[in-house]
Amino acid sequence: MSNEQTALRVEKMETLRSRGIQVYPERFSINYELYAASLLEDGTSGVRVAGRIISIRSFSKFSFITLSNIEGTLQLLLNKEEIGEMLFQQFHDLLDIGDFIGVEGRMYKTKTNEKTLRIESYVFLGKALRTLPEKWHGLSNVDLRYRQRYLDLIMTKDTQSRLLARTKMVRAIRRFFEDQNFLEVETPILQHTSSGAIAKPFSTYHNSFNAELNLRIAPETYLKRLIVGGFTKVFEFAKSFRNEGVSPQHLQEFTMVEGYAAYWNYEDTMKLMREMILFVLEQTFNTTKITLKGQTIDFSLEWNVVSFRNLIIKETGIDIDLYPDVEDLYQETRRRNIDLEQVDIESLGRGNFIDLLYKKMCRPQLIKPTFLIEHPIDLSPLARANDDNPTLTDRFQLVVNGVEIINAYSELVDPIEQRRRLEIQALLKSNGDSEAMEMDEDYLTAMEYGMPPISGWGFGIERLLMVLTDSDTIKDCVLFPLTKKL
Structure with missing residues (x-):
């Protein structure tokens, strides 16, 4: 200036x-x-x-x-x-x-x-005391666009329309769930343990309690406590925090929409999520057709459903069922010249290794809306095991344009099985896996009072907007993304 x-x-x-x-x-x-x-x-x-x-x-x-x-x-x-x-x-x-x-x-x-x-x-x-920039369009200093988002909103039509779409999308999602008789609730951000997802938390300190606390990584276990308490259909717009690396698809602070329905299974939720996406598209963009990577996709057409195992076989030739040991699976990927870069097998565990293989080799190929089902149980510490094959979970992810936009489950409601799985997670954590879950005795106590069958889902507003607007980076989908202090 x-x-x-x-x-x-x-x-x-x-x-x-x-x-x-x-x-x-x-x-x-x-x-x-x-x-x-x-x-x-x-x-x-x-x-x-x-x-x-x-x-x-x-x-x-x-x-x-x-x-x-x-x-x-x-x-x-x-x-x-x-x-x-x-x-x-x-x-x-x-x-x-x-x-x-x-x-x-x-x-x-x-x-x-x-x-x-x-x-x-x-x-x-x-009166404006500063002059609006003349050379803002196509500005090479992207960081400045995020630091001074107010100028980006004044000067850039794409930014205006994308972030206005975010507001419309939030309104449409809220209206959709309310019309389906879900009740909106709020759960704590400050928590004693980091439950509900596999992620590294941000920690903080409560002076009066003289206690270390974490910012929540997900609202899951508190929303399930509400089901124990008698709610049957709940959802939350939950600010969540994950202390993970910077990438075009990840934010450290983001808005998650998570919800649960008593007496449902994941197949009921698949129908609900499809209806929701179609409603959101109509309300936000007045169409069910979106152009992704130059390809027009009509979301109103039938969506593909594919199993985790079959997808990995298709893209890598590896049948993960033949490799119950993570070391053997790792050696098979090396034999097939699949480069997963440097991985620490011992601290990663089989579930996270399979996830890494999927993210590197399979997910980028899924452009049209695809329900990915039958995830290995190693990947889903809070999901219900399948009745016919207990090594798999009753779970789905919706993948569009190579990005996971919705995660959903038939929830695990057996407190004894939940304790066993959390003990495995706690062992992984003690062995150096910073993203593994902690033991959560308070949640286990709630489960022991009894839970009905439950299905739940979660998705990030920013990730959904990023996919539906074909944005290059998730930072473009939040009003004020976190930037380094100058």
């Missing part, structure tokens, strides 16, 4: 004040949003709108001004003959791009057929 430019704007602000004009007035009454005014019929009068000036095209006797906000823009006409010499000159002498104004006037169409508001009066609503 140029000090000279700021000084000039401060000088204009002082001139406005010396003329008795409020530089930062209390309010302005509008009767139309900018986007709504642009839809009005020609001749509509008494139209009052307000917004930020983002462009001015000046001619000798008139000027075209564009006002903007997150939902749209509107062109204004400032005509010297209609507004008067003094107000016309004042606008050009003392107002700048970036300032806010409120106007009243009537609608008409220009010769180029653009809906425009002819200004009959205007009011100053706020």
Whole structure:
């Protein structure tokens, strides 16, 4: 920012004040949003709108001004003959791009057929002391776009439409679950243990309790406690925190939607999730067709269903059922020249190794919506084992465009089996697996009071938006992503 430019704007602000004009007035009454005014019929009068000036095209006797906000823009006409010499000159002498104004006037169409508001009066609503950047579009310093997201929202149409879609998506998801008679609840962020997912937590300290606490990695075990307590259908928009590496598909702080239905199994949830995705697409984008990597995909068509084992056989030729020992499985991947980079087999465990193999070799191939089912039990410490094959779980993931966007299960409700599995996880943790789950005695106690059959699901808002908008990185799908401190 140029000090000279700021000084000039401060000088204009002082001139406005010396003329008795409020530089930062209390309010302005509008009767139309900018986007709504642009839809009005020609001749509509008494139209009052307000917004930020983002462009001015000046001619000798008139000027075209564009006002903007997150939902749209509107062109204004400032005509010297209609507004008067003094107000016309004042606008050009003392107002700048970036300032806010409120106007009243009537609608008409220009010769180029653009809906425009002819200004009959205007009011100053706020001075910008910094100049908006000229070379923002295609800015190579992506980090600056995240640090100064407010400028990115002003200057970049893609950012505006994507993050507006996020808000619409949240509204649609909430409406969908409420229409299905699910109750929205809230569960704790500060927790004594890190349950509900396989992830490394952020830790913090509670001074009064003199206790180490974790920020939640998932709301799962508390939502299940509510099922124990008598709720039958619940969901939560849960801010969650995972202390994992930076990647185009991961955020350390994200919004998860998680929910549970008593007396359901995972197949009931598959139907619900398909209905939800179709509802969200219609409500957010007014279509069920999305273009991903140049390929148009119609989500209203039938979705593929494939087993974890068959997918790995198809993409690698390896039948994981033949390798119950992780070391043998690792040697088979090496024999087939599958490079999984450096892996520590002992601390990783068979489940996480299989997951690594799947993520590297299989997941990128799944572009169309695909339900991935029959996960190995090693991967799902909280999921119900399949009745016919106890080495598998009753679980699915929805994968679209090579990204997992929904995880869902028939939940494990047997407290003795749950204790056994958490003991295995705790052993992995003590052997160096920082993402393995901790023992959670309080949750096990709740389970021992009895649980009905349950199916549950979870998905990240940012991940879902990233896939549906075909974004390159998940950081583009959050309003204020975390950045390094300068």
